[in-house]
Amino acid sequence: MIEAVGLTKRYGQTVAVDNLSFTVQPGRVTGFLGPNGAGKSTTMRMILGLDNPTAGRVLIGGKPYKQLDRPLRTVGALLDAKWVHPNRSARAHLLWLARSNGLPARRVDEVLELVGLTKVAKRRAGGFSLGMSQRLGIAGALLGDPGVLLFDEPVNGLDPEGILWIRNFMQGLAADGRTVLVSSHLLSEMALTAEDLVVIGRGKLISQGSTTDFIERSTENTVLVRSPHLDKLRPALLDKGFTVREDGDGTLTVSGASSDQIGDIAAAGGVVLHELSPQRGSLEQAFMQLTGDAVEYRTDLGGTDGVADNFVPAGK
Amino acid sequence: MTLLAVERIKLFSTRSPWWCTLLALALPIGLASIIAANSNSDFPLTVSLTQTGYTFGLIVIMVLAALAITTEYRFGTIKSTFQAVPNRTAPLVAKAVVVTLLAGVVGEAAAFGALGISKLIKPDVALTLSSSTEWRNVAGVGLVYACGALLALGVGMLIRQTAGAVSILLVWALLAENLVTLIPKIGVKIQAWLPFHVADHFLNGGEPTPRGRDGGPAAVVYHLSPWGSLLYFAGVSLAVLIIGIVVTNKRDA
Incomplete structure (x- = not known):
């Protein structure tokens, strides 16, 4: 379990992480979500004791990272796949890591096998593709068979095959009962990977909870209804106080009602339905609404779509 | 012990330490062979003369030591x-121990290699280590290399960038200390306390005509005995290293 309490990091005048408190539970993948520059990587570095918090603390299984004995056995992390000397072989890289935490050389060969790099183990890591580097980084994180795993933007720049591999891999790790924290700036990716979400923007906590709850709360839910008897259905829905929008070609979009309620109303009025399907707002749109105020380097150019309109502060 | 093994793996699993080691051996030994080949009765070969090239090896060793830490920052392995x-x-x-040991071994190999090749080229010149001064001339090189490596590691930890750290070391050792002579009157007095000059005094002090690194007009008068000079050089190097370690502990990695 990871527990952050009042975590703060200040660089001069800039506040990178601002009084951040959250917990990450074992046995599930927790997504750490925020736009670029929200303070995700800084937080992860503080979890690992690489950066010192200006205030607050973060504990792993009740202990600060720096007090862990042979920490690779407790926490495995992949913050940047490029943190490898380019002229060192993949095996030599893992070998020194293993040695530093009293892990046998046999374990190095095991993790290389696990991530599928056995064949290129002797090659210099500088010649690896991004996908291979990422796998090497994951091999390093798994060396000590740790109960807690941190991954910083692990799917960035990967091809679909690599993304799928990492996603399944992380879910497998969580299914073993490990604590898995994965950062990302893409909600759509997290929706597929993570059960829980910690959402931050400008270093501040925006929300913590289950992914489904977050998406439910933050997206506008509507129901699409197609029927040959819209003229009968529409007044019935309006009577119940739902908002109805006519889309033409015999369909209605109803907001504020669940598909169950609409089905009941239709049956009561003897209306035939040809389609009754819940619609979900785009995840990107929801994410931007929530973190919109929290984006550090916002441009003023994006005011043409519907999303930007939602940013307009009250009073304008 | 584990960490020594870790740092050993790190050091020898990349190429630059091997190249630096090779160069740190080749430069002093190569220069010794040129000097030996050109020596004659007007320009007699002595034990201390065979060690003329130690400075070049020292510079290369310091580059190796600085690289050992700055590449870790460059590639994020730190x-x-x-x-x-x-x-x-x-x-x-652990890194300091491993790099210093390597520097010491390379220094001894370079020094005795330079002496050996001079003997091979001029077998009729008596190049024997008969006095303690001559022993110091030759065997002392390894100690100076080891201290130089400590200093370079400290500078590397503080600067964290290869180009910056190496430039500082080169300018310091090859240029800055010698330019101090240009300051009228007190220049030579300051020079007597500059680390690389003092290190040279350890190796060559007590010579009838000090070869000196400066070659300037006024000779530098050292206040320390040769072994005191080594302690001074070691002390300065260790101090820089300790500052480097303290600062690294305080800073974000």
Whole structure:
């Protein structure tokens, strides 16, 4: 379990992480979500004791990272796949890591096998593709068979095959009962990977909870209804106080009602339905609404779509 | 012990230490062979003369030591290191031990190699280590290399960038200390306390005509005995290293 309490990091005048408190539970993948520059990587570095918090603390299984004995056995992390000397072989890289935490050389060969790099183990890591580097980084994180795993933007720049591999891999790790924290700036990716979400923007906590709850709360839910008897259905829905929008070609979009309620109303009025399907707002749109105020380097150019309109502060 | 093995793996699993080692041996030995080949009765070969090229080897060793730490910052492996061993002092001290040992061994090999090749080229000149001064001339090189490596590691930890650290070391050792002579009157007095000059005094002090690194008009008058000079050089190097370790502990990795 990871527990952050009042975590703060200040660089001069800039506040990178601002009084951040959250917990990450074992046995599930927790997504750490925020736009670029929200303070995700800084937080992860503080979890690992690489950066010192200006205030607050973060504990792993009740202990600060720096007090862990042979920490690779407790926490495995992949913050940047490029943190490898380019002229060192993949095996030599893992070998020194293993040695530093009293892990046998046999374990190095095991993790290389696990991530599928056995064949290129002797090659210099500088010649690896991004996908291979990422796998090497994951091999390093798994060396000590740790109960807690941190991954910083692990799917960035990967091809679909690599993304799928990492996603399944992380879910497998969580299914073993490990604590898995994965950062990302893409909600759509997290929706597929993570059960829980910690959402931050400008270093501040925006929300913590289950992914489904977050998406439910933050997206506008509507129901699409197609029927040959819209003229009968529409007044019935309006009577119940739902908002109805006519889309033409015999369909209605109803907001504020669940598909169950609409089905009941239709049956009561003897209306035939040809389609009754819940619609979900785009995840990107929801994410931007929530973190919109929290984006550090916002441009003023994006005011043409519907999303930007939602940013307009009250009073304008 | 584990951390010494870790740093040994790190050092020897990349290529630059091997090249630096080779160069640190080749330069002093190569220069010794040129000097030996050109020596004659007007320009007699002595034990201390065979060690003329030690400065070049020292510079290369310092580059090796600086690289050993700055490449870790360059490629982010310092973060993996501190992630694996959060007590930062331990891996830094381990690195210092490994690099210093290597520097010492290379220094001795270079010094005795330079003496050996001079003997081969001029077998009729008596190049024997008969006095303690001559022993110091030759065997002392390894000690100076080891201290130089400590100093370079300290500078590397403070600067964290290869280009910056190496420039500082080169300018300091080859240029800055010698330019101090240009300051009227007190220049030579200051020089007597500059680390690389003092290190040279350890190796060559007590010679009838001090070869000197300066070659300037006024000779530098040293206040320390040769062995005191080594202690001074070692002390300065160790101080820089300790500052480097303290600062690294305080800074974000």
